[in-house]
Amino acid sequence: MTQHTALSETLHQWIDLFMRNSAKHWIQSSRRSGLSLAQVGALFRISKKCGGVSEIGEELGVTSAAASQLLDRLFQQGYILRQEDPRDRRAKQITLTEKGQQVLSDSVNSRQEWLDELANLMTPEEQEQVLAALKILIDRTRQLESGQQMQ
Amino acid sequence: MTQHTALSETLHQWIDLFMRNSAKHWIQSSRRSGLSLAQVGALFRISKKCGGVSEIGEELGVTSAAASQLLDRLFQQGYILRQEDPRDRRAKQITLTEKGQQVLSDSVNSRQEWLDELANLMTPEEQEQVLAALKILIDRTRQLESGQQMQ
DNA sequence: TTGCATAAGTAAGCCCGCTTAATTATTTAG
DNA sequence: CTAAATAATTAAGCGGGCTTACTTATGCAA
Numbered sequence: 001m002t003q004h005t006a007l008s009e010t011l012h013q014w015i016d017l018f019m020r021n022s023a024k025h026w027i028q029s030s031r032r033s034g035l036s037l038a039q040v041g042a043l044f045r046i047s048k049k050c051g052g053v054s055e056i057g058e059e060l061g062v063t064s065a066a067a068s069q070l071l072d073r074l075f076q077q078g079y080i081l082r083q084e085d086p087r088d089r090r091a092k093q094i095t096l097t098e099k100g101q102q103v104l105s106d107s108v109n110s111r112q113e114w115l116d117e118l119a120n121l122m123t124p125e126e127q128e129q130v131l132a133a134l135k136i137l138i139d140r141t142r143q144l145e146s147g148q149q150m151q
Numbered sequence: 152m153t154q155h156t157a158l159s160e161t162l163h164q165w166i167d168l169f170m171r172n173s174a175k176h177w178i179q180s181s182r183r184s185g186l187s188l189a190q191v192g193a194l195f196r197i198s199k200k201c202g203g204v205s206e207i208g209e210e211l212g213v214t215s216a217a218a219s220q221l222l223d224r225l226f227q228q229g230y231i232l233r234q235e236d237p238r239d240r241r242a243k244q245i246t247l248t249e250k251g252q253q254v255l256s257d258s259v260n261s262r263q264e265w266l267d268e269l270a271n272l273m274t275p276e277e278q279e280q281v282l283a284a285l286k287i288l289i290d291r292t293r294q295l296e297s298g299q300q301m302q
Numbered sequence: 303t304t305g306c307a308t309a310a311g312t313a314a315g316c317c318c319g320c321t322t323a324a325t326t327a328t329t330t331a332g
Numbered sequence: 333c334t335a336a337a338t339a340a341t342t343a344a345g346c347g348g349g350c351t352t353a354c355t356t357a358t359g360c361a362a
Contacts, residue, residue, distance in 0.1 A: 007278045008266040010285045015173060015262070017292050022166060027212065036318065037188070053340060061178065066320055068341055073318080082340095090328045090339040111166070114295075115159040121291040127158045133284030134161045140272040141168050144265075187348065204310060217350050219311055224348080233310095241309040241358045 022111060029107035035079075040107065042070055043079060043100050052091045079103065173262060180258035186230075191258065193221055194230060194251050203242045230254065 030040045038060075045059060057067025071094060074080045079100035085091035096104075119127060181191045189211075196210055208218025222245060225231045230251035236242035247255075270278060 007273075007282045007285075008263065008270045010282055010289070011266045011270070012259075012263060014285045014289050014292075015169070015266075017289055017296075018166070018169075019173070021292065021296070022170070031212070038319070054338090061182070062320070063322085064340070065322080065342085068339095070319070072341085085339095088329070088339080090326095092340070108163075112159065112163060115162045115166075118288075118291055118295055119159045119162070121294055122158075122287065126287050129280075130284045130287055131158045131161055133281045134158075134165045136273065136277050136281055137269075138161070138165050138168055140269055141165075141172065143272055144269055145168075145172070189349070205308090213350070214352085215310070216312085216352080219309095221349070223311085236309095239309080239359070243310070 021114060025110045025114060026107060029103075029110055032106065033103045035103065038070065039074060039079075040103060042074065043096065043103055046080060046094055046096055047101070047104055050093055050095055052085070053094065056094060074100070172265060176261045176265060177258060180254075180261055183257065184254045186254065189221065190225060190230075191254060193225065194247065194254055197231060197245055197247055198252070198255055201244055201246055203236070204245065207245060225251070 026040075027037070030037050033040065035043075042056065042060060045056060053067050053071060054064040056071070057064045060067065060070075062070075071080060071082070075082055078097055081095045081097055082092045083095070085093050122130065177191075178188070181188050184191065186194075193207065193211060196207060204218050204222060205215040207222070208215045211218065211221075213221075222231060222233070226233055229248055232246045232248055233243045234246070236244050273281065
């Protein structure tokens with residue numbers, strides 16, 4: 001019980017710390033690209049899974065009208081493509097252009113640099129220990145996610 | 152070398168996974184409060200360290216004019232106080248009201264619930280293992296942060 | 303005292319992101 | 333074929349958040 005509390009509180013502490021750093025990279029990369037946080041967020045969403053306009057809006061928590069406008073601005077600036085779905089000509093398939101992918105690569109790379117520095121501060125033994133623990137965390141987080149989808 | 156790469160990539164993987172979940176809680180809490188992400192972000196910043204308007208703006212990466220306007224909206228809605236600094240009557244000290252603190256508590260609590268569930272999915276041995284690894288991560292991240300401040 | 307620097311706020315103007323309501327094109331059910 | 337449903341867009345309108353330029357009040361130093 002006390003162990004359980006200690007773990008979730010330490011997780012919390014780590015997340016607070018991590019958030020400050022990761023958010024910084026995220027925001028800086030967003031500024032560099034000249035896009036808003038919402039726009040970069042949409043690009044991330046699109047990179048994970050292609051889909052229609054309404055579907056993307058739903059996952060971003062906005063109406064399809066809002067999604068259409070958001071995506072239109074990204075299209076105007078050459079970050080995404082809108083192609084007619086051959087199986088339903090009402091729908092559009094949204095995909096990233098190379099320019100869109102580069103925005104994400106930049107964001108990912110700046111974070112990866114930070115993580116490399118972090119890893120460099122650890123001894124090989126510590127690295128191994130942290131690696132094993134992260135695998136547990138990743139595994140259990142996925143388990144939690146798939147459980148929630150069931151409901 | 153290969154271990155190093157494996158660790159930073161696994162860290163990356165964990166962060167991707169975590170971001171999806173944590174961002175969801177963050178956005179949902181933001182919606183519940185009726186505030187924008189920028190407003191909740193400012194409240195978080197204020198809770199960490201009190202300071203003047205310009206100082207807050209600087210940390211948020213915006214001009215002091217923008218900060219003044221952002222904070223004014225929060226003041227109008229009763230989330231913060233603006234008190235004259237007794238040592239420099241030009242400056243205002245920004246602090247959270249109880250209402251402002253509640254917004255943050257709500258955000259923190261919804262995240263804590265998720266972390267509790269995550270911890271519950273682990274055996275006591277795994278919990279101990281993860282706890283030890285997190286302590287290393289927290290320690291090294293702080294080390295990295297303080298090193299960057301030196302430059 | 304004069305004058306420059308600093309902290310905050312104000313005004314005008316822009317773009318973003320969101321909503322609701324209406325429109326267009328297409329699919330699907332009867 | 334006709335009518336309802338669906339996917340996307342468009343239009344109008346609101347507020348947020350940002351900028352620059354300016355104003356006001358205060359601090360500080362020659």
